[in-house]
């Protein structure tokens with residue numbers, strides 16, 4: 390039985406049925422048909438990937454878009470790829486996840502007070518959505534932020550693209566974004582005033598991409614530190 394009374398589950402179902410971007414619909418479905426050899430026995434999700442985590446989250450993690458053979462295969466954010474391995478290990482290490490691994494949507498992983506989402510919900514070719522696709526998908530993030538707003542106190546945005554894509558959504562969802570818009574920086578913090586409610590603390594963090602983690606640009610301790618600080622700011626116990 391669906392016990393979600395916040396409307397987030399309904400929103401997630403609507404997102405999963407979205408076909409607004411023809412190029413991304415074609416790409417996600419082609420990848421799901423052709424598959425990667427290592428996952429030949431998988432039935433790929435091949436649809437938009439909704440946010441993952443509790444409906445009363447105090448902390449939101451915003452990535453960029455699902456990976457073709459990660460979220461687009463498993464149907465859950467950051468699940469089934471190396472970026473997710475790094476992210477969920479760090480969330481587990483600081484006490485915000487029930488297990489350090491994320492391999493399939495039914496693997497039992499639970500997040501504690503944290504939700505994970507992205508400004509673009511379909512896997513894009515070369516991990517690069519067009520500005521038009523980014524803008525089209527923003528309305529889903531605005532709606533998600535609106536539903537989370539009663540409890541949401543902090544956001545970690547992974548990478549400069551996610552930062553640029555998400556900032557307007559915070560403005561549309563009821564927080565005041567300074568002008569000029571604050572620039573992305575790893576470890577950077579910005580507080581957005583609420584137009585008629587509590588404010589929101591934004592934290593920048595390098596994306597958990599393989600390029601950043603393999604080269605050491607983003608180390609596990611750097612990631613843990615941002616997550617820990619953001620979680621405590623949001624009122625979550627983090628170790």
Ligand code: SF4
Nearest residue numbers: 407409410437511526
């Ligand atoms: S990227 Fe967003 S708006 Fe475009 S089809 Fe996917 S879910 Fe819909």
